[in-house]
Amino acid sequence: MASVDFKTYVDQACRAAEEFVNVYYTTMDNRRRLLSRLYMGTATLVWNGNAVSGQESLSEFFEMLPSSEFQINVVDCQPVHDEATPSQTTVLVVICGTVKFEGNKQRDFNQNFILTAQASPSNTVWKIASDCFRFQDWAS
């Protein structure tokens, strides 16, 4: 019984992750100005150890980033346990890939998101609750 439910949650998480990753990196590369809309108002981005909080700060941060070309190699996702986020369907998405920022060399990166489902009349909308990005080989 529990196992069957778990599998259902996993399938839901995988579909959400697949759709989200497509939307996120397309928006990041091509429609940068709309990117902050994917984040919850209370979301926090930790970008190579630098914390950015709040819609306005996120907009400024993404505006400041040079233009990008992301390539996704692997995506992993898990449903987050109810006990961690009560009454809020939540998914953990982990991405590994390469990115080239304008004026910089290509780099491998890891990024992980916590997405929460927002109720909507027509369909489920996933919003970013947290975002953590790190280059793989860029030590402090």
Added chain:
Amino acid sequence: MCSNERRQGPFRYTGRKKDRVSSLGYTGKKTNHYEDTGHTILPSKAWGNGGNMETRAVLWNPSVRHTPYSGRRKSREEEHVEDQIHITVWRDEKAQKREVEQFTEDGTLESWFKVTIPCGRKCDKTQLMNSVHSLCSVPFTPVDFHCDKYRIQFFVQDSSIAYALKDVSYKISSEDFEKIPIFVNPSVAPYSVQNRFTREQMEQLKLAMKKRYDISQHALCLKKLRFDPDLMNHNIDMILNRRSCMTATLQIIQEDFPKLLSLNLSSNKLFQLDSLFDVVKKAPKLKILNLSKNMLRTAWELEKIRGLKLEQLWLEGNPLCSTFPDHSSYVSAILEYFPQLSCLDGRKLPLSTGMDIEEPQLMKPRKAIFKGSEAIKNQVQQFLQDYYLIYDSEERQGLLSIYHEQACFSLTIPFNPSGPDLSSMCGYFKDERDVKNPKEFHIQRQLLKYTKEDIVGYLRTLPKTLHVFNSFQVDICFQMEKTLCFSVSGLFKEVEGSSQECIRAFMRIFIAVFESSSNLCIVNDQLFVRNPSPDEIQGAFAISSPTSCSSFKLVLSQEQQRMVQAFSTQSGMKLEWSQKCLDDNKWDYTRAAEVFTMLQTKSKIPKEFFKQMT
């Protein structure tokens, strides 16, 4: 001639007197300077005394007073024309009326104009002003410059300048390609002109500032200038948040301290920086600025002085500091105004490296970022230490108590077409069915483990490891009342099997709930394992000595693991150094402790061997 002599006498006397008094506070170098000055003045001493006596005589003899006063008044009028400084001496009604007439006449002859430039918030104000100067056909000096996010305002004197500025209207475009208008309107004299200091006051201010100037450092300390005893004794209200006071100060800096390198303006109740807009031109070599303990409310005030190439800046003690959620965002914001800054509030900022030169636009990385309480930070660090001590041990069964009953775990091996050969990672490929069919986009579904028994059972099948703790980078991603999400990345060494001695890179994400006030219970666990780049390996092991590397060959027993942990806790040394110490003493805990104590007493243990106290 006689009148001229009489005018000069009192000034020389006053100057000389001040020098003598000032010498009491001088350093050795300045004393020498005074002696030089004294030497040049000495031959005139007798004459100076004569002048002084004459002054006293005038004061004592009312009948003679009027005539000399009249003469002096004429002299001051001449000075006024020459120096363009208003002289206000209300000694009698006639003189007062004449001064009023003088002011009115002056106002009529040289009318003032107020210039307003509504340029919008995105406009670079410094750049815009440079454009105005270059396009204006008549050179001008803005008086009482003021700007906020939406517009620039200043005053100019002389109608020819006003007309020239009108001609520049709509000839400058903003970044959005909108033409910028310039409005010019007749105006009364600006505040700082109406409150301009007298020549005597300027002279007094100059003397006070010279006492505060360190010639060897080219440093000027104007901290709490309002309470300077010399200025207070002369009833001069030098309040630097007033426009006229700062204008006078900058004028003296330009004239007398052209090599100024460091300026301390702390504790002057500055609430905006409009009056410092000119400082770029008046103190072009300025590199160090102290604005601490003032009343600046937003970081945007720095926009007005961003033309400075500051290397050191103090801002602590201003309200603006508390507008940032944490120190790193505060630093980032200030670096936007002063990219060359190397020191903020007395703390060194990360130095530029070649990498930064290549990639100037990307934010600098931080080793770790912790928001919230120190308790969370310590809890995460302790958790990781405990977790990987068990993970690196012979048996991983001890992890069972750390996972939630219904936790889930997944392992991912990223496929990178340009990456190194992956065949050596077969230890992690047991369940990888799709590895031979790489896709641009690949989702792992098969490797999800559910329930703690399945997770720990699976972890026990993975290769044995020894994690390099000093390679860890930790991020707190997400935090709620009972939930914590954190990630850790770093390196580990495989210690058995065909891949023995191999170094791997990993990235791990944990989502945990607080089981009690001190226990973290894992509900989600995700692991990436990959081959590291040569740079990563070199970086992680740079601190360790070759001898230390040998310790990674050891396979420690559970008892030895506990000894390492206990030794590290008691000595404060990092785990790898604790392990080495115990190993060097053949795992005799007591003897290892004695050796450690002896070496520590002799201060022979390097600081980097110890854990970071931050």
